[in-house]
Amino acid sequence: MQRTAPEARPDDEARFLERVRPGNWRNPRPKGLYDLAVIGAGPAGLAAAEHAARRGFSVALVERAHLGGNSLNAGSVPSKAIIRTAHAYDAMRDAGEFGAPEVEDPALDFTAAMARMRRIRTRISVYHSAHDLAALGIDLFFGEARFAGANALFVDDERLAFRKALIATGARPRIPDIPNLERTGYRTSATIFEMTALPKRLAVIGGGPLGCELAQAFCRLGAHVTIVQNNPKFLPREERDAAEILSWSMARDGMEIRLNTTATGTRRKGDTKILETLNNDVSGEIEADEILVCTGRVPNIETLDLAAAGIAADPRRGVTVDEFLRSSNPDVYAAGDACLPLKFTNAAQSSARMAVGNALLGTRQRHDNSVIPWCTFCDPEIAHIGLQVWDARRQAIPIKSYTVMLNDVDRAITDGQETGFVKIHVAEGSDRILGATIVASRASELINEMAVIMSAGIGMQALADVVHTYPAQSGAIMLAAQAYRRDTDGTVRNDPSRKPLA
Numbered sequence: 001m002q003r004t005a006p007e008a009r010p011d012d013e014a015r016f017l018e019r020v021r022p023g024n025w026r027n028p029r030p031k032g033l034y035d036l037a038v039i040g041a042g043p044a045g046l047a048a049a050e051h052a053a054r055r056g057f058s059v060a061l062v063e064r065a066h067l068g069g070n071s072l073n074a075g076s077v078p079s080k081a082i083i084r085t086a087h088a089y090d091a092m093r094d095a096g097e098f099g100a101p102e103v104e105d106p107a108l109d110f111t112a113a114m115a116r117m118r119r120i121r122t123r124i125s126v127y128h129s130a131h132d133l134a135a136l137g138i139d140l141f142f143g144e145a146r147f148a149g150a151n152a153l154f155v156d157d158e159r160l161a162f163r164k165a166l167i168a169t170g171a172r173p174r175i176p177d178i179p180n181l182e183r184t185g186y187r188t189s190a191t192i193f194e195m196t197a198l199p200k201r202l203a204v205i206g207g208g209p210l211g212c213e214l215a216q217a218f219c220r221l222g223a224h225v226t227i228v229q230n231n232p233k234f235l236p237r238e239e240r241d242a243a244e245i246l247s248w249s250m251a252r253d254g255m256e257i258r259l260n261t262t263a264t265g266t267r268r269k270g271d272t273k274i275l276e277t278l279n280n281d282v283s284g285e286i287e288a289d290e291i292l293v294c295t296g297r298v299p300n301i302e303t304l305d306l307a308a309a310g311i312a313a314d315p316r317r318g319v320t321v322d323e324f325l326r327s328s329n330p331d332v333y334a335a336g337d338a339c340l341p342l343k344f345t346n347a348a349q350s351s352a353r354m355a356v357g358n359a360l361l362g363t364r365q366r367h368d369n370s371v372i373p374w375c376t377f378c379d380p381e382i383a384h385i386g387l388q389v390w391d392a393r394r395q396a397i398p399i400k401s402y403t404v405m406l407n408d409v410d411r412a413i414t415d416g417q418e419t420g421f422v423k424i425h426v427a428e429g430s431d432r433i434l435g436a437t438i439v440a441s442r443a444s445e446l447i448n449e450m451a452v453i454m455s456a457g458i459g460m461q462a463l464a465d466v467v468h469t470y471p472a473q474s475g476a477i478m479l480a481a482q483a484y485r486r487d488t489d490g491t492v493r494n495d496p497s498r499k500p501l502a
Ligand SMILES: Cc1cc2nc3c(=O)[nH]c(=O)nc-3n(C[C@H](O)[C@H](O)[C@H](O)COP(=O)(O)OP(=O)(O)OC[C@H]3O[C@@H](n4cnc5c(N)ncnc54)[C@H](O)[C@@H]3O)c2cc1C
Pocket: 039, 040, 041, 042, 043, 044, 045, 062, 063, 064, 065, 066, 067, 068, 069, 070, 071, 072, 074, 075, 076, 077, 079, 080, 143, 144, 145, 146, 168, 169, 170, 171, 189, 210, 300, 303, 304, 335, 336, 337, 338, 343, 344, 345, 346, 347, 348, 377
């Protein structure tokens, strides 16, 4: 097992920039006509450009900031690195449970924690460096792109002509209209990873995936965290029992939880930032050193001059696309956060490859949210794929759910990770799996078994016979299928109408 972070090197930041935005980069001279022009080099843009270039198409890729987009620079990668450090500190506090010396209040080296995050970001940046993209034959342009017509772009003042284009410009933090917020000062995911010291008191606005992940991580690093969510539960996209486990876990960590509470204003009192709140007509105040705003994301589309190319869009939802990811300009497609309601790296990458196939290879692939697994990386992790209970109700699809609690799973017991469950939704009268929610320490890994099962069209009958290693937390998936079999007592056979979901 690798126990150490990559070696610290004094030139880490320079190596990182050399890969994601080389200082001496000179944009290539544009070709006459590109098969594909890609705007934005986040997970969606990189996946699209590489997919098309490997198939021999001429590709222009335009990025205004850094290669890797939000995911590498200020999203999935830095947040998961910090969350891992937070787990390590939490494990020190819990060591007594395993018979090891407990450290009640481990001293935090925040500088070292942030340095580890930057080293990891540098290491991962190697996979899509500017020089590697150029070596693949991609014409990489650094600059701001906007449309110059139905089949042309400007990159700053340079004109590029294309047969097909892909908008992969991603999204940025949505800043709510809270009085005085600008004057008081706040952070978002775009600036939180630049902090040089851990704030003693942190107020987090928003209890979606972003707010919950970062609030719990900073709490475990030693900040006094208060989280404010204007909804009766955290993670409104998740099932109630999953969100309740998270509330309980965050309370156990010592976080102050304000559900059903709206952030209504901010002000300063000396160095302290005051967050004003409202809960059922009762106003309150939270004193903090930093306010972190996690209230959703808005697509980056305003500066693209979409009208010049006849592309319809909605300022909140992004570029309007059909199920094949095509915009109202038949030569322009979109992928990732710039157009999808599910804003995840995996969805960005898969939609981008699909859009390239549809644009250049003559495929007719439909983007389907129901086969995208996602996970919120709190402790425990909360992962989901497919239909939710309320989706089933809304669509009048009768379902039956099979739940296995982790405190009945041997490996969860040996690991001391008994909080959580595996719940699988099945279409009533057949063994067809329509969705699953998993709450577990490694739900992000377990949910991928459900993704494979669902895309292969494996039903509960067959799943009950798949031998798993023992002991394994994924054994809970097999136990749920065995519960299904006991319940139906062999009377429900494989559904002949069952089709793979992907
Ligand atoms: C803190 C945080 C944690 C996250 N954690 C996870 C996670 O664990 N798992 C997960 O799946 N998802 C996670 N996400 C979501 C994930 O980061 C995004 O879904 C993903 O980055 C979207 O990829 P994208 O390529 O569509 O857009 P982006 O990553 O936003 O990339 C778009 C790129 O386009 C460029 N661009 C924009 N406009 C222009 C223009 N006019 N000209 C040229 N370039 C332009 C931008 O500079 C940017 O580089 C997280 C997000 C945040 C904020």
